[in-house]
Amino acid sequence: MGKVSKASTVQIEEREIRISNPDKVLFPDISLTKWDWILHLTRLAPYILPYARRRFLTMIRWPHGVGGESFYQKNAPSHIPDWISTASSGKLNYILLENAPTLVWLANLACLEYHLSFDRADDPGMPTELVFDIDPSVEDFDRVIETALLTREALRELDLDGVVKTSGATGLQVYVPIQPIYPFEQTRRISHFLADYLAGRRPDLITLERKVDKRGEKVYFDYLQHWRGKSLIAPYSTRARPGAPVSTPLTWDELKPGLTPQAFTVNTIHKRLSLKGDPFQKVVQPASPYRLDPILAFLNRKKR
Incomplete structure (x- = not known):
């Protein structure tokens, strides 16, 4: 994408943001510089932001790029x-990832991963x-x-x-859009029930x-991560791993043997979005988010 100067200023939605050390290599295995990566992020912003808005953001920063030291940051600098x-939530003051200038400003801090809360600040x-997080214990994505x-x-048996x-x-992560009227204690009951089943x-x-x-x-079926104060990687966020992989929403018919998460990177995601669109729109703007009352009523009867 071309070499740039030691410091550059970009204008995003009428905000001028200074990009320090734009030639710093953040993903060494593919020689991806901060500048190149930020260009990718600006193209992904329309897909990252709709779900991210109003959610508490946990940043993971790699000041010296992938392979260097990293640290989590919840409190706003x-x-x-x-x-x-x-x-604010408790003693923490979180950044809200509301717009593209915020995304780019954080990117300049080498925030390579954006993790979001399951609830909204309002x-x-x-x-x-x-939300269910499914992780292998060995290298076997199948x-x-x-x-x-x-x-x-199992979800469809519950009419979800x-x-x-x-x-x-x-791993893979499954999101079921629900009406935001059930506290974490109630959603945990359903998640635990499904996990046990x-x-x-x-x-x-x-x-x-x-x-x-x-x-x-x-395979580890993690239902415990879905809780107040916890977070999960944002859709279309990069991960600080070789190849600059992207957390990518899929269609269910794509889940076939041989699929690998490493196929979805900053270098492949844009063509994919232009050809397939964004499956995560069903979560961001669900036609009819689910009510959980029938399942909770069943669990109450089961408990008695």
Whole structure:
């Protein structure tokens, strides 16, 4: 994309943002510089921002690029511009990823990953989806695919359905859009019920064991991450891994043996979006988000 000067200023939606060290290589294996990566992000902004808005942001920063040291950051830095929105939750003051200038300003800080809360700042404690994080214990993505398809099958038995996306790393994540009227305690009951059902149905494949060294080759079905104060990688965020992979929403018919998350990177995502569109729109703007009352009523009867 061309070499740039040691410092450049870009104008994004009437905001001037200084990009420091634009030639710094952030993804060494593909020689991707900060400048090139920010150009990718500006193209992805229309897909990242609709879901990100009003959600508490957890940043993961790699000041020296992938392979260097990294750190999590939840509190907004003291030096943020006054045009960046924030919201408090407990003792933390989170940045809200509301617009493209905020995305680029954070990118200049080498924030390579954007992790978002399950609830919104204007309605805290009320998640907008049920979310399940499915991770392999060994390098076998086909087992993750099988688990995700079983998850969808179980959801449809409950008259629910969702959208699947790659984590950008090694797993898959399933999002079920719901009406944001159920606190985390209620969504946890349903998530736990589904997790127990799946682990009981396929104990050879699925585990709820959090300790990696006790899982063997089983796929970890993580329902515990979905909770207040926790977060998950944003759709279309990059991951700080070789190749600059992107957390990519998929259609269910794409989950076939041989699929790999490494196929979806900053260098392939734009063509994919132009050809296939954005499957995550079903989560961002669901036609009819699900009510959970029938399932909660069933669990109450089951408990009694």
